[in-house]
Amino acid sequence: MSSPRRRVIPEATIARLPIYQRCLLELEAGGRTKASSEQLAELAGVNGAKVRKDLSYFGTYGTRGVGYDVPHLLHEIRRELGMTHDWPCVIVGAGNLGTALAKFGGFTDRGFSVVAIMDVDESKVGQKVGALTIRHEDDLADVVAELDISIGIITTTAGAAQDVADQMVEVGIRSILNFAPATLDVPFGVLVRDVDVAIELQILAFHEERRVLSEAEIV
Amino acid sequence: MSSPRRRVIPEATIARLPIYQRCLLELEAGGRTKASSEQLAELAGVNGAKVRKDLSYFGTYGTRGVGYDVPHLLHEIRRELGMTHDWPCVIVGAGNLGTALAKFGGFTDRGFSVVAIMDVDESKVGQKVGALTIRHEDDLADVVAELDISIGIITTTAGAAQDVADQMVEVGIRSILNFAPATLDVPFGVLVRDVDVAIELQILAFHEERRVLSEAEIV
DNA sequence: AGCTGTGAATGACTTCACAGCA
DNA sequence: TGCTGTGAAGTCATTCACAGCT
Incomplete structure (x- = not known):
C-alpha cells in the first residue's frame, strides 16, 4: 500500500521472466485470456510452484480458483523487464x-x-x-x-x-x-x-563423455 | 585406488571447467608451469576456495605449498571434458x-x-x-x-x-x-x-531498469 | 472445488576456516 | 611457511504443503 514492492528478486527468478513472457505471448497469440500456474509451467518447462513463487515476488497478479489473466500478467512482466521502451x-x-x-x-x-x-x-x-x-x-x-x-x-x-x-x-x-x-x-x-x-558445447560434451563411460561400466 | 573417482559433480562445477581450461591455456601460452588456486581464480573471475573445491571433485591434482602443475591440470580437465577427441x-x-x-x-x-x-x-x-x-x-x-x-x-x-x-x-x-x-x-x-x-539482453535490461528506478528513489 | 500465495522444509551451491602435507 | 583439500557453516534456490480467497 504505502511502500511499493521492491524486495530483492532472486537472480534465478529474473532469468526466468523472459521465458514466462515468451510463453504468455504464445498464449495471447492463441487467444487464451487465462492461464493457471501449471499451464504456464508446462509451457516454460518448469513446475507450478516455481511459477507461483517467481510471480509472487512482483505482486499478486493471479486470482485464486481461476489463474492468471494473460494480458495483465504479460503487461506486468513487460514492465518489470523494462520492455515498455526500446x-x-x-x-x-x-x-x-x-x-x-x-x-x-x-x-x-x-x-x-x-x-x-x-x-x-x-x-x-x-x-x-x-x-x-x-x-x-x-x-x-x-x-x-x-x-x-x-x-x-x-x-x-x-x-x-x-x-x-x-x-x-x-x-x-x-x-x-x-x-x-x-x-x-x-x-x-x-x-x-x-x-x-x-x-555450452563443452558442457554437452562432458555429459556425453560421461554417458559413454557409464554405459561401458554397465557392460 | 580400487574404484575410480566417479562422484556426482555439481552442474555449477561442470560449467566452470571450460573456463578453467581457457585460463590454463593462457597460462601455458605464457610459459607458466605452476599456478595456485588463487592465481587461477583471479583469471577465472571466481575465488580460490571455489577453484579448489571444483578441482577436488576430480582428484587431487595439486601440490600443497606449491599449487597446480599447469600442463598436468590442463590435461586432466581436457580429459574430463572429453576434449581428447573431436x-x-x-x-x-x-x-x-x-x-x-x-x-x-x-x-x-x-x-x-x-x-x-x-x-x-x-x-x-x-x-x-x-x-x-x-x-x-x-x-x-x-x-x-x-x-x-x-x-x-x-x-x-x-x-x-x-x-x-x-x-x-x-x-x-x-x-x-x-x-x-x-x-x-x-x-x-x-x-x-x-x-x-x-x-540475456532482457536480463541486462531488467537490472538497468531497476538501476534507474533506484536512483530516482534516492533523489 | 480450484488455484493462488507463501511459510517451512529440503536441497544445491558457495564460502569459511583450518588440519595436514610438501 | 605456503598452499591444498575438505568438513562445517552459511547462503541461495527449489519444492512441499496447505491456509485462504473466489
Missing part, C-alpha cells in the same frame, strides 16, 4: 558475429535495437552493415551519448575484449553482453553477461 | 545464424567441428556453406549415422524447433544446443542447453 545497443567488433548480430532483426521486436557498430580496424570503418555504417571504436563516447545507449555488446576477439570493456565502462555503459571467450574484469555496479557457445 | 556436430536450420555458425571456425580448435548443415527448405538444399553442402533435413538419420554425430545444433525458427528436436532424438542424438527461442520438450536422458541472446 533499448538502443552498440556492438563493438565488426567481425562475423558482430555483423551477423547487427543484421539480425530478431531482437528489435523484443525491444532491443542495434543502433551502432564499431571496430578498431580502419579498413572496416565506413563500410555498411545493413543500414548502419561501421564507426571507429574511438568514437564510442560520442556514439553512446548521441544515441543514448546503455547496453554494450562485445564481439571482438578474446584479446581485445578487456580493452573494449574498459572503454565501455569509461563512457558510462553499465550493462555488457560479452561474446568474447574472456573473463572480463569490471568495477562493481557494472553487469556483464557472457555468451560462449564453445562453453 | 566432436562432430550437425546444424539444423541454414538461416543466418546456422550458416554463420557453420562458417565460423572458432569451435574447431576447441574440439568441435560442424560436419553437416541441413534445412527443410528445398531451395536451400544443395547450396554451399563454406566447405559444406546443405542437405535436406529428412536425411538426418543417414547423416548422423554416416558422420557419427552425437551433438545437434538447432538454429531454426521457434516454430520449427520442437519438430527438429523430435527428429534429433529419434535418430539417437542426446545432446542438443538450442538457439531457437522455444522451450524444448525432450525425453529423460536427452540434454538440451539453450542459448538465447534476447533473454
Whole structure:
C-alpha cells in the first residue's frame, strides 16, 4: 500500500521472466485470456510452484480458483523487464558475429535495437552493415551519448575484449553482453553477461563423455 | 585406488571447467608451469576456495605449498571434458545464424567441428556453406549415422524447433544446443542447453531498469 | 472445488576456516 | 611457511504443503 514492492528478486527468478513472457505471448497469440500456474509451467518447462513463487515476488497478479489473466500478467512482466521502451545497443567488433548480430532483426521486436557498430580496424570503418555504417571504436563516447545507449555488446576477439570493456565502462555503459571467450574484469555496479557457445558445447560434451563411460561400466 | 573417482559433480562445477581450461591455456601460452588456486581464480573471475573445491571433485591434482602443475591440470580437465577427441556436430536450420555458425571456425580448435548443415527448405538444399553442402533435413538419420554425430545444433525458427528436436532424438542424438527461442520438450536422458541472446539482453535490461528506478528513489 | 500465495522444509551451491602435507 | 583439500557453516534456490480467497 504505502511502500511499493521492491524486495530483492532472486537472480534465478529474473532469468526466468523472459521465458514466462515468451510463453504468455504464445498464449495471447492463441487467444487464451487465462492461464493457471501449471499451464504456464508446462509451457516454460518448469513446475507450478516455481511459477507461483517467481510471480509472487512482483505482486499478486493471479486470482485464486481461476489463474492468471494473460494480458495483465504479460503487461506486468513487460514492465518489470523494462520492455515498455526500446533499448538502443552498440556492438563493438565488426567481425562475423558482430555483423551477423547487427543484421539480425530478431531482437528489435523484443525491444532491443542495434543502433551502432564499431571496430578498431580502419579498413572496416565506413563500410555498411545493413543500414548502419561501421564507426571507429574511438568514437564510442560520442556514439553512446548521441544515441543514448546503455547496453554494450562485445564481439571482438578474446584479446581485445578487456580493452573494449574498459572503454565501455569509461563512457558510462553499465550493462555488457560479452561474446568474447574472456573473463572480463569490471568495477562493481557494472553487469556483464557472457555468451560462449564453445562453453555450452563443452558442457554437452562432458555429459556425453560421461554417458559413454557409464554405459561401458554397465557392460 | 580400487574404484575410480566417479562422484556426482555439481552442474555449477561442470560449467566452470571450460573456463578453467581457457585460463590454463593462457597460462601455458605464457610459459607458466605452476599456478595456485588463487592465481587461477583471479583469471577465472571466481575465488580460490571455489577453484579448489571444483578441482577436488576430480582428484587431487595439486601440490600443497606449491599449487597446480599447469600442463598436468590442463590435461586432466581436457580429459574430463572429453576434449581428447573431436566432436562432430550437425546444424539444423541454414538461416543466418546456422550458416554463420557453420562458417565460423572458432569451435574447431576447441574440439568441435560442424560436419553437416541441413534445412527443410528445398531451395536451400544443395547450396554451399563454406566447405559444406546443405542437405535436406529428412536425411538426418543417414547423416548422423554416416558422420557419427552425437551433438545437434538447432538454429531454426521457434516454430520449427520442437519438430527438429523430435527428429534429433529419434535418430539417437542426446545432446542438443538450442538457439531457437522455444522451450524444448525432450525425453529423460536427452540434454538440451539453450542459448538465447534476447533473454540475456532482457536480463541486462531488467537490472538497468531497476538501476534507474533506484536512483530516482534516492533523489 | 480450484488455484493462488507463501511459510517451512529440503536441497544445491558457495564460502569459511583450518588440519595436514610438501 | 605456503598452499591444498575438505568438513562445517552459511547462503541461495527449489519444492512441499496447505491456509485462504473466489
